[in-house]
Amino acid sequence: MGDGSVIPKFSNMKAFLGIVAGAGASYGIYKLFSGTSFRKNKKSATNENNGRLFPHAGIVPEPGSLLAKVSGLDVIRGGESQAVPGGVESSDIMSKSPGSLEPQHLKMLLSLLQSTPSSSERVQILITLGNTAAFTVNQNLIYEFGGVHIIAGFLSDPVPEVRVQTLNALNNLSMNLRNQVQLKVYVAKVLELIEMSPVNSDLQMAALRLLTNLSVTDNHQHLLRGSVTLLLSLLVVSNQLLQIQVLKVLVNVSSNPDMMDDIVQAQAPASVVLLFDVRTSSPVLLRLLTFAGNLKAWRPSDQVAEALRRQDCLYRVLLDESSLLHSRLFQLLSHPDGEVRAKVAWVLS
Incomplete structure (x- = not known):
């Protein structure tokens, strides 16, 4: 992430970091000083599957995005039916029931997707492909036609709605394990979209849904090693719906001891x-408690225990003896929701 922000000298870095407590500042400093992007087996029963939903280019962070809020960047915001081979109109194909499309129709749609200059038509084609990808037979056909990479190429489309529908289509395709193998190369791009997009936007939601499916098994969870700070920062500034989706990803990856x-x-x-509070909605709180329970079941190695002396890591916030979590959990034992009380007791046990 390049920008024109003034970076404090290294000698002042520790003092500067010590002043920071909020989510935005914490994430902004992480990005400024680390210079990192998102880099490149045992499972608990708490994994969440999101279910079906209908070439790298840098994207300028949009107004309202997490990155724009914390970095101080100046941000600039950046159909007629067509005939397809065989004399069939694209509107004829897209009007069909998703389950009734034949292999040649899928080929035609993928070809048209690459050739049409119309963003509105790209959106409609992606919606159609996404709906057809809810069926296993079509997931396999799209894979065989090279459609995963064709569709994923529109993650960099300049039109936000095209990117949203691209993510929705990929989300359905990700229900297929063969497709997941191809999709893993786009995880870094999906994380970039989350980082650059407006907080609580449809684009962030669609991206998180895709990551939820990709993180259900431990096959690709390692690709999210560098994304925890982004997810935690988003968790404390987003609305309830997005918080739930963020926590689904965090619960999945925290169920893997290797992570x-x-x-x-x-x-x-x-x-x-502070999210461990009676005012936090029960759906969010239950997933937050599951995440905390996964963390509390972990024991550090000697090497990691030494690294945990940093004051700003998650261990210090939630697991250290000085953390406020313990007292907040006891307060939640009187929560009006019985399911929340049971989950709190599980975390404390």
Whole structure:
């Protein structure tokens, strides 16, 4: 992430970091100083599957995005039916029931998607492909036609709605394990879209849904090692619907013991602990407690224990003896929701 922000000298860095407590500042400093992008087996029963929903280019962060809020960047915001081979109109194909499309129709749609200059038509084609991808037979056909990479190429489309429908189509395709193997190369791009897009936007939601499906098994969870700070920062500034989706991803990756060392060492906003509150909605709180329970079941290695002396990591925020989490959990034992009380007791056990 390049920008024109003034970066404090290294000698002042620790003092500057010590002042910061909020989510935005925490995430902004992480991005400014680390210079990192998102880089490149045992499972608990708490994994969440999102279910079906209908070439890298830099994207300028849009107004209202998490990155724009914390970095101080000046941000600039950046059909008629066509005939397809065989004399069939694209509107004829897209008007068919998703389950009735034949292989040649899918080929035609993929070809048209690459050739049409109309963004509105691209949106309609992607919606149609996304709907057809709810069926296993079509997931396999799109894979065989090279459609995963064709569709994923529109993650960099300049039109936000095209990117949203691209993500929706890929989300349905991700229900197929063969497609997941091809989709894993786009995880970094999906994380970039989350980072650059307006908070609580449809684009962020669609991207998180895709990551939820990709993180259900431990096959690709390692690709999210560098994303924990982004997810935690988004968690404390987003609305309830997006919080639930963020937590689905965090619950999935925290159910994998091989991921835990990276998770607890991630830089985290201190305000994460404030979400453990009776005013937090029960759907959010239940997933937050599941995430906390997964963390509390972990034990650090000697090497990691040494690294945990950093004051701004997730371990210090939620697991350290000085954390406010313990007292907040006891307060939640009197929560009016019985399911929440049971989950709190599980975390404390």
